[in-house]
Amino acid sequence: MSLFEGLANGWIAAQKPYQPGRPLEEVARELGLESIDGIVKLASNENNLGPSPKAMAAMREAIPRMHLYPDGGSFYLREGIAKHFGVGADMVMLGCGSNEHLVLLAHAFMDQGDDLVCSEKSFVVYQLVAALYRCNCIQAPMRGMTHDLDAMLAAITPRTKLVIVANPNNPTGTLVDQAAVDSFVERLPEGVVAVFDEAYMELIEPEIQVDTVKHVKAGKKPVVTLRTFSKAYGLAGLRVGYALAQPDAIDLLNRVRQPFNVTAMAQAAALAALEDEEYLVASRKMLREGRAQLMAGMRELGLEPVEAVANFILFPFEKAAELAGELTKRKVIVRPMMGFGLPGYVRVSVGQAAENARFLEALEEAMGGIA
Numbered sequence: 077m078s079l080f081e082g083l084a085n086g087w088i089a090a091q092k093p094y095q096p097g098r099p100l101e102e103v104a105r106e107l108g109l110e111s112i113d114g115i116v117k118l119a120s121n122e123n124n125l126g127p128s129p130k131a132m133a134a135m136r137e138a139i140p141r142m143h144l145y146p147d148g149g150s151f152y153l154r155e156g157i158a159k160h161f162g163v164g165a166d167m168v169m170l171g172c173g174s175n176e177h178l179v180l181l182a183h184a185f186m187d188q189g190d191d192l193v194c195s196e197k198s199f200v201v202y203q204l205v206a207a208l209y210r211c212n213c214i215q216a217p218m219r220g221m222t223h224d225l226d227a228m229l230a231a232i233t234p235r236t237k238l239v240i241v242a243n244p245n246n247p248t249g250t251l252v253d254q255a256a257v258d259s260f261v262e263r264l265p266e267g268v269v270a271v272f273d274e275a276y277m278e279l280i281e282p283e284i285q286v287d288t289v290k291h292v293k294a295g296k297k298p299v300v301t302l303r304t305f306s307k308a309y310g311l312a313g314l315r316v317g318y319a320l321a322q323p324d325a326i327d328l329l330n331r332v333r334q335p336f337n338v339t340a341m342a343q344a345a346a347l348a349a350l351e352d353e354e355y356l357v358a359s360r361k362m363l364r365e366g367r368a369q370l371m372a373g374m375r376e377l378g379l380e381p382v383e384a385v386a387n388f389i390l391f392p393f394e395k396a397a398e399l400a401g402e403l404t405k406r407k408v409i410v411r412p413m414m415g416f417g418l419p420g421y422v423r424v425s426v427g428q429a430a431e432n433a434r435f436l437e438a439l440e441e442a443m444g445g446i447a
């Protein structure tokens with residue numbers, strides 16, 4: 077018997093750990109390689125352009141001050157984000173990735189036995205967060221691979237405190253459009269906070285981007301918009317995301333966060349990245365071209381990838397874990413989706429052209445080896 081058995085809170089002991097994409101170093105160790113060189117990671121929807129050069133310069137400049145605690149209020153970054161969106165700095169709150177905001181939102185708004193509504197085939201962290209606070213996670217049905225916002229509204233109960241819409245959705249990569257989102261906000265019942273988790277929004281083409289910040293600004297409904305520097309801005313390793321909401325909601329979230337939840341390095345890099353429009357344009361170009369390359373290549377192999385707008389593609393494959401294992405042997409890391417409750421599906425992130433080509437080559441070989 078382990079020393080701590082029976083001592084933990086039961087609902088924590090029962091909590092399923094999040095299964096992240098496999099790190100390069102772990103796969104190198106498994107394959108007995110001395111370095112990570114030549115391994116292609118397409119497992120965590122990162123931006124394979126690497127960090128923006130401006131962000132890297134800002135990080136180098138910040139190094140000599142790393143003996144100091146960060147600015148706990150992230151003043152300059154908050155000001156920068158507020159200016160970017162045309163909101164007050166009191167409507168912005170920084171976090172250790174937008175994942176932290178998901179926990180803080182539950183901490184602030186949910187009590188034991190409350191309900192959180194999201195969609196089936198959506199970001200698995202919503203279920204984990206609900207369980208952490210002894211709440212129920214109600215998963216509304218989707219229309220195929222896309223959120224059905226009517227079904228999400230219909231799933232709301234008197235005990236629902238949060239409804240979370242991942243847009244674009246992970247892992248399906250699909251988007252619900254502006255009209256659907258506007259109508260959803262309008263019909264949101266009283267007592268429910270709507271959270272738009274927009275981790276990939278800046279990466280998609282500007283013409284189809286959805287504006288939920290206008291609902292935050294309007295202040296008529298309790299709406300929270302979450303964004304992150306992990307994807308479009310290429311800073312996943314630094315862990316920095318933000319929430320936009322009315323000042324009273326931001327005040328609540330600030331009460332539940334740790335005082336230094338965003339490192340000084342992350343603040344400096346994120347502020348520089350926010351101003352690097354050239355990098356953002358290059359990221360969208362990589363995505364546009366890479367997605368077309370992957371979709372065409374996968375279809376040629378007889379697969380049926382889901383039509384996506386984000387920087388990842390979901391495709392059905394019965395022996396998903398086996399396929400991921402075979403690809404790993406060929407130094408390509410993708411994500412089988414069991415951890416998201418989708419056995420029989422694999423998700424591949426869009427990388428640079430040469431990485432996508434490596435994936436397609438390895439995929440063809442791997443599929444050939446699976447009966």
Ligand SMILES: Cc1ncc(COP(=O)(O)O)c(C=O)c1O
Binds near residue numbers: 199303304312315
């Ligand atoms: C839909 C969605 N929300 C939130 C996150 C968390 O992003 P981060 O914590 O890196 O900001 C992710 C990451 O994959 C995601 O896919």
